Amino acid sequence: MSVRNPEYGWRKTRRRHVPISAPLVGPATFRIESASAPSFLLSQTFRRDIRSVGTNSPTWRQIRRQFLSDKRVCSCITHGRQDWTQSDTNRCFRRYMKSNADVFRIDFYPSKGSSMTKQHGPSHGRRSALFALAAITGSALNGAFATTKLAPARMAHRVASQRSMTQLIGANGGPGTHDDVMMWQKMGLSWARDSVGPGQRYSANSRIDVDKTGPAYDADLPAALLREKRGGIKTLLMLGYTPIWNASLPGDSKSAPKDVAAWERYVEAAVRKYSAPPYNITHFQVWNEAGGRMSGGQSQSSFWHGPGFNANPRLAKSYDFALQDYVERIHIPAARIIRKHGALVVYGGWPDQGGIETFVEWLEYRSALFNARMIDWVDYLDTHYLGIDALTILHDRYVADGKVMGIWQTEIGDRYMIDPHYLPTYYFRFAVWALEHNWNHPDKYVSMVYHWEGHEPFHLTHRGNPRDYNVSGLSLVVLHRTASGALRSFEGSTEFGPKVTGLVLSAGENVVLQIKSEPGWRSINLRGLPQLSKNRFEVSFIDALTGRPEPPDAVTTNLSANRLSISFRVPDLPNGNSSGEMPLKHLAYLVVRPVMA
CATH class of the missing domain: 2.60.40 (Immunoglobulin-like)
Incomplete structure (x- = not known):
């Protein structure tokens, strides 16, 4: 995660992979006395015990009023609208604690008389609040850092990072060998998208297996993740689908689970394992291309089936509860687990034929069961195969005011790459667009090519001895080499x-x-x-x-x-x-x- 300090720019932060219930070792209490800190934080003692996360909290509006006296932070907080919870405070500060010999104990003390409310879900302005408080305390903690003596590697992460073309580019699948990693690096691919499973493959009594990846779950996932990590490649793990024995439609893994608890067990096992060392995965994607009636005429999405589904689209009927079932049986249950482990939620790839208006309807659907909208449980929007102009609509509605942290496309290309100009044109335009839309942290905008390898000549590479580039893959090598410096408008x-x-x-x-x-x-x-x-x-x-x-x-x-x-x-x-x-x-x-x- 990166957080914005209004005065000092962006600095990289890292997350401590410690369960909330873990005991503290050598807690450090410190007093903030930095002259650069906002007046509200001066001489305040922060002693937050990360073992105890309460549900009561001061309201965000009250915090906002107190912070508004300092003009330097106004731009961070004007979009926050509702409650900031103690859990949010804890999650924010935990991102500062990784790879540090000292463990901070931080308390957040509201002023007297602040109202307390019980939270039943994340606030609408949660991401804005996170950025605001994290940025504010980032400057305020400068003095404290000197006391706790951060390691040199830790200090390096405080330097504002630069934008580069590679930060935008990823691919589906992952490199299988060291030579593949080198090809990824030459193409500027910095993100891989892998599946994780198969979960409980045969019954509710089966062992939960989250060590495989690939369409048939026949490849070793831990080895793949470590290979990607050594090569400087980040990984997005996609969570899905439903084991046949638990499918609401007999034999259909793309239907909702009969037993949501089984879905939650699978998500819990995957996120708990891979968000922790040595993998340190920070981004998890929930499902893939769930949708209802498609704008292209299909009654049901290719990856979200319900009553009335038929493999022949002409015979299929509408899935009336597609939205509610997805939000309440898949997305929010998974997102709650992902955030519990301090990781980030990437939406499951809205299909290009779903329509932007329908996507907005899905995102803003409020679940009576959870008393929350789906957008409240999304950190990054994700679409598939859309043009860049369509991203502007989503940016203006959700990213500009901090409702979400960014926009990804986890599938682009495929048969569009039959045109050899498509991929280099897309990414160059994507970079220009990102620079015009406040590209202020490295993971804010990402697009992933489908697919990095294949028999079709339009994919990035093809197998052989040795593996070789196709024309689209070579065009990325040229782009990476030509626009290799820090990017600016x-x-x-x-x-x-x-x-x-x-x-x-x-x-x-x-x-x-x-x-x-x-x-x-x-x-x-x-x-x-x-x-x-x-x-x-x-x-x-x-x-x-x-x-x-x-x-x-x-x-x-x-x-x-x-x-x-x-x-x-x-x-x-x-x-x-x-x-x-x-x-x-x-x-x-x-x-x-x-x-x-």
Whole structure:
């Protein structure tokens, strides 16, 4: 998790994998006396015992009024609306405690007369409250850190992290060998998506097995997770589905469980094991593509079946209680367990044919059983195969005010990648979009390719001796190599000449343009570049699919005042395919880089 300090920026935090009931060893009590702390926190003693988590709490509104006197924190807290619980406080501070020899004991003391309310579920403004208080105490604890002597590795996590292209990119499945890991690294894949199971495969008396992964649960999950971790790859674990013996529809693992307790036992076993060392998984996904009637005409979702289901979509009938059954029998029971272990809840991939309006209806459905909306139990939204414009709708409704922490797409690509331009175009545009939408922590926006390997030529790689890249996989290698620095929005302006379209961003010291154009000489003007001197910069013209640079005489430049004019010759044989747009277009990168004296 990353938390925002309004004055000092983002800093990485880490979670202590200790059960709440665990005994404290060498508790450290400290007094906050940092001059940079908000006035409400000055000279307050925080001695929170992480063994005792009460249900009574001061209301968030009262805390908000007290904090509002400090203008530096207003931007963090203006969206918090309801109650902040002691459990939330405890969960927030536990993220500061991992890999630290000292154990903090922190108490949260409200002012006299603050009202106390009993919580029956998470608050609507829970994520905003978490970010606000964590950011505030992050600055306030600066003085305390000196007292408790954090290890150097711990201190390194306090440095504001940078945004990079790799933070956006993941894939379904995972690398099976060390050589596969190296291929993932070259493609810039930083996230894997694995299943976990099979749970209680045969009956309620079966052993709960959560050590397998893969479509047939025939691969060793612990070994896969450790391999990914050693390679710097984070893992999203997907929780699902229903064992046949517990399925409400006979023989259908995509139907709701008859016994919800069996589902909870499976989730508990998986999350308890893999959220703890040595795996330290922080993100868990609940189910996959649950939905009701699809906008494309299907009566039931492919992965959520109920009464009236038929394998022939034309014969299937609507599943009237699809929403209620999913929320009350799958999502909230699993989300409660995930959060109990201090991990984060990723929604189960809203299908592209479900419709955004219906997705909003599902997210905001309030369960009478739990007295909570589903969105209250979601940390990251997740959709499948949507365009980036659709993400803006969800961002403005749920991310902008902190209802959720970010938006993911855990499946993109597949047959869309028959167009070799699809994947590099998607990710470059995704990066530009993320930079324009407050991309302020590394895990906020992620998209995962389906699939990283396969027999179809449009997947990222294909098996062989050795394994090799397909065109889409190679295009990610080129993107990773070309836009390898810290990403920022380009602050200048671009003027694309006739028959040229594109996007631009800054990567490290370079300005990178992704352009699509027809063959022949084309032009682009850039204004607002950092100070460039003649003969102190170079422009490269690179094929976006192969990485092959065009010869130097294919690019000419003219620098005058605050404008850089670039003319470039697009090859006569562009790299687009015949199934795409006509006439064929060429996808490439123009990279403007300063040359050191």
